[in-house]
Amino acid sequence: MRVFVTGGTGFTGGHLVQRLVKDGHEVGVLARRTSNTESLKKLGVEIITGDITDRDLVTKAVSGFDMVYHIAAMYREGGGIAEKPFWDVNVDGTKNMLEASINANVGRFIHCSTAGVHGHVSNPPADENHPYNPGDIYQKTKIEGEKLALDYFAKGLPGVVVRPVGIYGPGDLRFLKLFKSIQTGNFVMIGDGKVLYHLTYIDDLVEGFMLCGKKDNALGQTYIIAGDRYTSLNELVETIASSLGVKKPKIHFPFFWPVWTASLLCEAVCYPLRINPPIFRRRVDIFRKDRAFDISKARKELGYEPKVGLGEGIKKTADWYKKEGHIS
Template sequence: MTSLVTGATGFTGDWLARHLARSGDRVRALVRPESRERGRLLSEAGIEVVEGDLADVASLGRACHGVDVVYHIAATYRTAGQAATIYRDVNVGGTERLLNAAVDAGASRFVHCSTGGVHGHIEQPPADETAPLAPGDIYQETKLDGERLARTRGERGELEVVVARPIGIYGPGDARFLKLFKLAKGAIMIGPGRAFYHLTFVEDLVEGFRLCGTVPAAAGETYLLAGVRYTTLWELVELIARELGTSPPRFRVPVWPVWLIGALCELVCVPLRLEPPLYRRRVDFFIKSRAFDATKARRELGFEPKVDLDEGIRRTAAWYREQGLLP
């Protein structure tokens, strides 16, 4: 089987491309010119690299030629000051251009990576795939729009489409998760820590993606890909603190004044295209629950996450130490 992975120089895409190659697929990666060095590392792992991007229709045609399954991982993520038009062009327009190329090339299946964030705050946890859709920002809105585009092409019978909604991705290679380690080492916790948080170790996630691409019955379906268990945010902070050999934060501050400070930071920084030191979405992290039920993926795909939080945190911390990000 020949598989194409977009976003293969990013955290999740890199893990997926290598996992598919180890599983026996002939893997091709779409790599932007500015990511050429990361592409070279993929080539050394036996992965074919096609240079291009989601805005370059000709490169998408080359990337999709002879491909059986397209795993669409590429997206533009949250960036301070980034215009809504960029999110729409990449996460929606780029998805449409890739779908066109996949259909023209005769690909049999398109696995679209969305996000569990399209469900918003989970008021009655855990949520499954039927939970209300309530995207909370432009990133989540455009990921949902991309889902709908892909699903429509599948309903037309142009190719099989599977939508995957990953939950709380973490693991070696992801520096974004470092903020939780810094929080656990610090003295201050924002809010009571009662919100639920659900993490998925990247090694488990990419196997879930592979199943989305290969299980016949998955065609036309949507799956939440979530880790072994969810915890409260405070339980997660305590777990990380134990791994670091330190005590969890001793002081707690109310959420609302911090949220107001975040709003002010955005008001000043965003028009200047500066990264706010604090923003409202980061504060929302402390109060909005993210807890999911992946029963459907287990039942229909055979998805069985194996890496529990303790092991995942331990392996992630080891990588941070190797990179000099933790003492």
């Protein structure tokens, strides 16, 4: 098949492209002019230069493709300095992709949302029917993009919504700060560490994407794709420490709300100056918000089964960080 991928130069999209090529598909990737596309070119991938916010370009680019994986999104660690780019990419850009796919008679549209649309899970684990509970502009706009996709699917575009959970693995840098702080012993546990956390190894996520692209019963559905189990933050930190060959950090600050207030003040000072704050609510919320999910639906309807356990995945990620010189 001819498969069109947005976000193919990123961590998740890049791994998906590799799998698609490996499986014999002809792949086209939409990439911005500033993106590094060298690894994709080596795979023989067709590079279409442009941006999903350019409606006319997207309409032309999607023409002739059989399937679309829409992975691209505006994501910024600090929660963003300006909100407009999030709406431009995560909502308007998604609409452009959906319209272009209808015009091109695309056979299937896989929309990558996020389990973050559920925000804090008040009664874990959450399944696909858990209410929306966004905590920041990224999650708010991802909800709107997901709603758009579901609306287009209801009107006839064959498609599936995927909500990935805590993506990690070799090639990812979002968890690097956490690994570094644990390795150096500088990690500070805020609160009791009993909050729940859930991760998904990149290869398992890609397998989930592929199943959503094949299974006829997946059309019109939404699936949470995650690892085989969730864990406490205490256990996660201990697992990372073990993979790095260091002792679990012992620095502990039992009071959450003073830290959260400090992060709010940092945002208030830094955002008007158009700089990302050193601490921010989204990062601090890891110590407060439960993020645990039920993947029964994906298991039952897709035959999805995670193959990489938490310990193995963390070790592979730590080894990659060391190999690349990110940590010693």
